[in-house]
Amino acid sequence: MDIHLERGEGGWGSLVERLWLFGFVAEKFPTGMTIIHESCELARRGKEQPTWRVFSLKELHSATNNFNYDNKLGEGSFGSVYWGQLWDGSQIAVKRLKVWSNRAETEFTVELEILARIRHKNLLSLRGYCAEGQERLIVYEYMQNLSLHSHLHGHHSFECPLDWNRRMNIAIGSAEGIVYLHHQATPHIIHRDIKASNVLLDSDFQARVADFGFAMLIPDGTTHVPTKGKGTLGYLAPEYAMMGKPNESCDVYSFGVLLLELASGRRPTEKLSSTVTQSIVDWALPLVCEKKFSEIADPRLNGIYVEGELKRVVLVALMCVQDLPEKRPTMLDVVELLKGESKDKFSHIENSEMFRSPLTEEINNGTSVVEDRLDYISEEKELERPLKENAEL
Ligand SMILES: Nc1ncnc2c1ncn2[C@@H]1O[C@H](COP(=O)(O)OP(=O)(O)OP(=O)(O)O)[C@@H](O)[C@H]1O
Numbered sequence: 006m007d008i009h010l011e012r013g014e015g016g017w018g019s020l021v022e023r024l025w026l027f028g029f030v031a032e033k034f035p036t037g038m039t040i041i042h043e044s045c046e047l048a049r050r051g052k053e054q055p056t057w058r059v060f061s062l063k064e065l066h067s068a069t070n071n072f073n074y075d076n077k078l079g080e081g082s083f084g085s086v087y088w089g090q091l092w093d094g095s096q097i098a099v100k101r102l103k104v105w106s107n108r109a110e111t112e113f114t115v116e117l118e119i120l121a122r123i124r125h126k127n128l129l130s131l132r133g134y135c136a137e138g139q140e141r142l143i144v145y146e147y148m149q150n151l152s153l154h155s156h157l158h159g160h161h162s163f164e165c166p167l168d169w170n171r172r173m174n175i176a177i178g179s180a181e182g183i184v185y186l187h188h189q190a191t192p193h194i195i196h197r198d199i200k201a202s203n204v205l206l207d208s209d210f211q212a213r214v215a216d217f218g219f220a221m222l223i224p225d226g227t228t229h230v231p232t233k234g235k236g237t238l239g240y241l242a243p244e245y246a247m248m249g250k251p252n253e254s255c256d257v258y259s260f261g262v263l264l265l266e267l268a269s270g271r272r273p274t275e276k277l278s279s280t281v282t283q284s285i286v287d288w289a290l291p292l293v294c295e296k297k298f299s300e301i302a303d304p305r306l307n308g309i310y311v312e313g314e315l316k317r318v319v320l321v322a323l324m325c326v327q328d329l330p331e332k333r334p335t336m337l338d339v340v341e342l343l344k345g346e347s348k349d350k351f352s353h354i355e356n357s358e359m360f361r362s363p364l365t366e367e368i369n370n371g372t373s374v375v376e377d378r379l380d381y382i383s384e385e386k387e388l389e390r391p392l393k394e395n396a397e398l
């Protein structure tokens with residue numbers, strides 16, 4: 006048996022209490038957060054991967070050529086991200102927070118404490134941070150193939166379109182990363198901003214889910230936590246947009262939108278005219294009801310895809326984006342379904358009411374589903390939450 010208490014360095018150089026107990030380590034941070042790891046696992050990871058560290062501003066200035074515009078990878082809601090190279094030749098991505106405020110400090114600290122300790126093959130690892138004067142910077146591993154967004158909608162989308170095999174791997178890999186956040190991390194983590202620019206691709210095109218700045222920690226047994234209402238238009242679950250209360254099923258909804266995007270190459274919302282916007286869900290559902298899966302497939306695939314897998318991805322996506330959160334699958338179910346491991350569950354989905362023709366007729370005859378959803382999009386705009394269109398190239 007292994008029980009002892011120690012005090013060591015933690016995030017922001019603060020003291021962390023560590024309780025070693027029965028092969029587990031409970032780390033208690035000054036912010037009140039407690040994270041439990043398996044100690045042998047921690048030791049193993051410590052040997053394999055560089056742990057995070059504090060970077061000096063000078064080092065990051067020199068790595069990014071003084072945050073040169075040419076090094077800029079993109080800009081998000083919290084600031085710009087720059088490519089950089091350290092003295093040892095390793096490549097990094099540096100997120101430079103644009104506004105310094107107490108609110109940003111909280112987000113920054115939360116993101117650091119979570120990211121620094123979470124290691125999973127499908128989650129983006131943190132390499133460190135810098136906090137000097139007014140500057141707050143986060144240093145990540147650099148992902149050579151940038152984001153899924155850049156491959157679906159940006160300049161990579163025509164140069165080097167993703168083939169079907171890569172898309173399937175990205176779907177399953179990113180789902181596994183989210184399963185880890187929802188079901189394996191302690192405490193559980195809700196991502197709250199799952200979208201194509203937050204799914205990064207490493208040199209092998211393996212998915213790495215990024216950005217836990219939005220994540221809130223859920224104590225076990227709690228289903229809802231308060232929120233400030235974040236997220237990106239087109240990916241938001243209806244109940245989250247209306248009530249601002251996130252839970253795991255809000256992530257499931259966003260992931261469903263992401264799956265449709267991955268299969269079709271369409272954006273989460275498309276403008277049909279200057280006043281009408283159609284969501285990808287409202288576009289895909291009628292096609293599925295008419296069994297026109299080939300019309301959903303991204304034209305850039307040139308018809309080269311596995312029909313059964315495409316159907317699986319699209320049907321699972323539509324299960325995820327149901328309006329009623331209790332009807333959505335969990336991310337564990339999603340992984341099982343995407344991998345084709347549960348034939349029974351899948352045939353149940355195939356025969357689901359929502360894919361039957363009456364719904365198609367209802368849509369063709371006029372209004373309901375599509376118009377309801379469009380109403381809901383305009384309601385979202387009225388909420389004046391910090392929603393944003395995806396601004397990436
Ligand atoms: N580690 C990284 N490697 C490569 N590209 C990255 C990395 N981190 C971020 N990027 C890219 O930099 C850009 C800006 O990222 P950032 O996270 O700031 O914004 P975002 O994801 O578009 O929006 P949000 O702020 O809502 O997360 C995005 O295009 C993102 O894909």
Ligand SMILES: [Mg+2]
Nearest residue numbers: 081202203216
């Ligand atoms: Mg991001």
